[in-house]
Amino acid sequence: MRAVAVYKWSRATASALVRQDGEVDWGSAKMAAGDDDPAVLTIAKELAGADGSVVGLTIGDGETAWALARGLDTAYAAPQVGPSPDNAATARALAQAVDQIGEVDVVVIADAVAHPGVAAALAAVLGWPVLLGVNSAEAAGGRVNARRRVGNAVETLSLPTPLVLGAVAVGEEAKPPGMMEMIKARKKPVTELAVAPPEAGVAARGTRRPDRQGARLFDGSADEAAASLVAALRGDGLL
Amino acid sequence: MSFEIWLVATAAEELPPLAAAAQSGGATVVVVAVGGRELAQAASAVGAAKVHWIEVGPGLVAEAYGPAVARLAAEAPARVWLSGPSPAARALLGGAAVAAGAALVGGGTAVSLDGQTVLVERNALDGAVIETLAADGPVAVVWDSNEGQPDVSGSASPVLPVAAPAPLAVERRSVEAAAGADGLASAERVVGVGRGVKARADLAMVEDLARALGAEMACSMPIADDLHWYPEERYVGRSGQKIAPLVYLALGISGEPQHMEGVRSAKAVVAVNNNPEAVIFRTATYGVVADLYEFVPALARALEDS
Ligand SMILES: Cc1cc2nc3c(=O)[nH]c(=O)nc-3n(C[C@H](O)[C@H](O)[C@H](O)COP(=O)(O)OP(=O)(O)OC[C@H]3O[C@@H](n4cnc5c(N)ncnc54)[C@H](O)[C@@H]3O)c2cc1C
Numbered sequence: 001m002r003a004v005a006v007y008k009w010s011r012a013t014a015s016a017l018v019r020q021d022g023e024v025d026w027g028s029a030k031m032a033a034g035d036d037d038p039a040v041l042t043i044a045k046e047l048a049g050a051d052g053s054v055v056g057l058t059i060g061d062g063e064t065a066w067a068l069a070r071g072l073d074t075a076y077a078a079p080q081v082g083p084s085p086d087n088a089a090t091a092r093a094l095a096q097a098v099d100q101i102g103e104v105d106v107v108v109i110a111d112a113v114a115h116p117g118v119a120a121a122l123a124a125v126l127g128w129p130v131l132l133g134v135n136s137a138e139a140a141g142g143r144v145n146a147r148r149r150v151g152n153a154v155e156t157l158s159l160p161t162p163l164v165l166g167a168v169a170v171g172e173e174a175k176p177p178g179m180m181e182m183i184k185a186r187k188k189p190v191t192e193l194a195v196a197p198p199e200a201g202v203a204a205r206g207t208r209r210p211d212r213q214g215a216r217l218f219d220g221s222a223d224e225a226a227a228s229l230v231a232a233l234r235g236d237g238l239l
Numbered sequence: 240m241s242f243e244i245w246l247v248a249t250a251a252e253e254l255p256p257l258a259a260a261a262q263s264g265g266a267t268v269v270v271v272a273v274g275g276r277e278l279a280q281a282a283s284a285v286g287a288a289k290v291h292w293i294e295v296g297p298g299l300v301a302e303a304y305g306p307a308v309a310r311l312a313a314e315a316p317a318r319v320w321l322s323g324p325s326p327a328a329r330a331l332l333g334g335a336a337v338a339a340g341a342a343l344v345g346g347g348t349a350v351s352l353d354g355q356t357v358l359v360e361r362n363a364l365d366g367a368v369i370e371t372l373a374a375d376g377p378v379a380v381v382w383d384s385n386e387g388q389p390d391v392s393g394s395a396s397p398v399l400p401v402a403a404p405a406p407l408a409v410e411r412r413s414v415e416a417a418a419g420a421d422g423l424a425s426a427e428r429v430v431g432v433g434r435g436v437k438a439r440a441d442l443a444m445v446e447d448l449a450r451a452l453g454a455e456m457a458c459s460m461p462i463a464d465d466l467h468w469y470p471e472e473r474y475v476g477r478s479g480q481k482i483a484p485l486v487y488l489a490l491g492i493s494g495e496p497q498h499m500e501g502v503r504s505a506k507a508v509v510a511v512n513n514n515p516e517a518v519i520f521r522t523a524t525y526g527v528v529a530d531l532y533e534f535v536p537a538l539a540r541a542l543e544d545s
Pocket of ligand 1: 035169170171172432433434436458459461474475478490493494496497498501511512513514517532
């Protein structure tokens with residue numbers, strides 16, 4: 001299969017600074033690999049198999065070598081497309097890029113907690129089926145078998161191609177590449193695509209801190225704190 | 240001004256918070272229910288004006304009906320679309336948003352109308368802030384709140400079966416229970432340990448406390464995956480067990496969002512951590528800044544005394 005692995009298409013939550021008044025400052029944060037991006041690559045490679053191919057696709061200003069240091073030989077970048085609060089707008093930009101890449105059987109993209117609509121909207125713009133929350137997948141007779149955990153159950157589903165998979169990582173990346181791989185990756189070619197920056201259908205009106213500000217703390221000695229905690233939990237009817 | 244909020248649901252439990260949110264915004268509520276007859280019935284009892292029901296055929300899943308939902312969405316006079324966060328519901332909501340030409344955002348906790356503009360409040364940055372977004376056109380929102388009960392005093396809503404176009408071949412091959420920790424799923428009290436516990440031998444002290452509390456033991460991912468102190472089915476979180484106890488007592492757990500996702504449905508989270516800056520204190524109900532090695536025996540004593 002020919003797979004597109006979408007990576008580095010949003011900024012990392014950790015790079016945002018929240019001011020005292022709740023205002024968010026992203027500083028010069030660039031697009032970064034998300035928690036689920038390593039799983040995106042693993043799944044895309046598995047689906048491509050020995051006869052297929054995986055190309056990377058990234059948007060914005062992130063360093064493109066990330067995927068190239070993880071075994072891909074080709075990547076496409078759409079640097080004009082920045083972060084958007086509108087998942088549908090991001091999806092339209094990605095769909096334009098996928099169209100330009102050409103023959104594609106499967107697009108794998110993070111089913112990111114912070115951007116829960118992008119993968120589904122991307123599939124809708126492309127007109128393809130979609131499955132979200134996917135932990136692993138394999139090609140089977142021209143179709144794709146995908147597994148996902150939903151609640152406390154594990155489902156296996158079978159889908160036709162072309163399709164979009166929203167991937168979810170189970171844990172940290174097993175083996176991040178070393179220095180040498182990064183250096184080699186920076187020499188690999190990256191093709192720039194011309195994709196118009198998408199227009200968002202929502203405008204940000206500001207941020208504030210949540211009303212509930214953190215835990216009620218019990219202090220004093222360990223014994224005092226423990227007694228207060230037990231009393232509080234009893235009072236709530238929880239013990 | 241009257242406006243319509245359409246809810247996309249694939250399971251009955253997704254509906255009450257969505258319907259409550261839609262009603263509190265003063266909107267007329269319409270449900271698009273994609274699932275079995277029980278779902279259609281549940282949807283007719285959340286105070287909606289009507290329910291469009293797309294029945295999922297044998298061997299298929301809700302995602303197979305993306306085109307059917309999109310076709311409804313293209314014609315729908317909806318100003319706002321809402322779905323729960325399940326993968327199936329989000330897959331359909333994304334399709335509806337694109338077909339309706341709507342903006343699409345996640346993390347929603349409140350929706351209201353300000354003149355002609357829809358205002359959406361949402362959790363952003365892992366809950367560190369609440370962001371307000373304004374939409375002058377239609378907007379679809381993945382909902383992020385379990386709260387709210389709809390007013391269901393009216394009569395049952397009419398259920399309109401949808402003559403759906405041919406579904407996509409998205410087929411379910413199997414469903415298995417994930418490696419089970421049955422006791423954990425139904426436990427009223429759970430004690431979770433993290434890397435703040437220094438040695439495996441120290442678990443005995445924590446397990447004594449758990450017994451005194453009548454609690455099941457759980458842990459963070461590294462305790463199971465890296466240290467193997469507990470089997471994999473004991474770790475809680477995004478990738479592990481989702482639990483809903485009355486009390487979750489987190490000992491030496493930093494409270495990364497991936498862990499906390501597993502205890503979102505707990506009534507109360509108690510955090511014990513010796514670092515006052517630990518992120519777990521932001522979301523926990525109760526907290527004690529303490530060395531767990533001092534606090535665990537103290538809590539055991541307090542339970543005995545009371
Ligand atoms: C894709 C992905 C999925 C993940 N899924 C999960 C998941 O499902 N579940 C999960 O748990 N994690 C998951 N993780 C890992 C998660 O991000 C955290 O790394 C992990 O939860 C941290 O575990 P911890 O709190 O035990 O350890 P740490 O983060 O190391 O925290 C230990 C805490 O103990 C405190 N401490 C130390 N000594 C003491 C003491 N004497 N007394 C009191 N407190 C003390 C410290 O202050 C610290 O806060 C996932 C990660 C990724 C990337």
